[in-house]
Amino acid sequence: MHVPPGCERSQAGEYHHVGNPAFRYLAEDDGRTLTLTLARARKDGGVGEAPDAGAITLVLTRTPEGFVGETHATGFSVAGTPCPVKFPTEITACGATTLTLRAVTSTSLDEACRPPPSGPEPKWTEQVLRRGAPPPPQAEAPSSAPDAGVGPTDGGRSGG
Template structure:
């Protein structure tokens, strides 16, 4: 009889467990909605040029979540080429906090060391004519490529990029402000 008690107890436990209602898993939390300026939800792929210096052209690639604008600097009579070996790109993501990201570039210290830099950037306007971006236009770095402990504070500036390639023969106005 002592052998039957463990089997009876085990059978009773199994029956009790099978009778318990199964828990329904709770649905995963909903992702917050993406909030971007009107028009920015559309595909922004294509060619752009800077309004202040049309010699600076951008090629935009858009996968629906991220827009990447790569800068190609051109001069009269010269085909578009990478920006002098220092790639400049603007990467913007559609997020609940807006169409935000950064401008990525390379700058040089006073000693000549190449430093990768990233400037916060956001799209303010997306329309049929182009994009208006707000970005930090400049910042100070030290000889170790870190933000300088002193110096001017970062300055925000709006930049306008127009769709399409500008007319041929646009003069080069120097270094762009990203």
């Protein structure tokens, strides 16, 4: 099989999108097929156990041609009709804590939920997912500027 180095090991677990940590994924890996399902974040910061109805799912298989498959999602026709869509997807790298995906990220659909016979070429983009929950939001660092507030005038004693 021709898969990127490191991709032969299990990729099961929880992931988040490096560019947008709100996109959280649950990954199942049986050794041949990796399935990543977009999951909604819970209020406690974890990932929901059950995927949302109509959730985005990536199904990739280790093959002689690479670690390839499709992203399944719901798109909308020009008339606003919900349409099931599939985008070609591949994994191009498996790091110790990351998966790098290459996928077609958009398409046009006609009223019958089909791609039009002519139009722009599909646009491929790279996405990076990091294993584990995303880091907590960064609190603002304390300022090194002097405090402009009024300090105690009694040598720090209180009570009078």
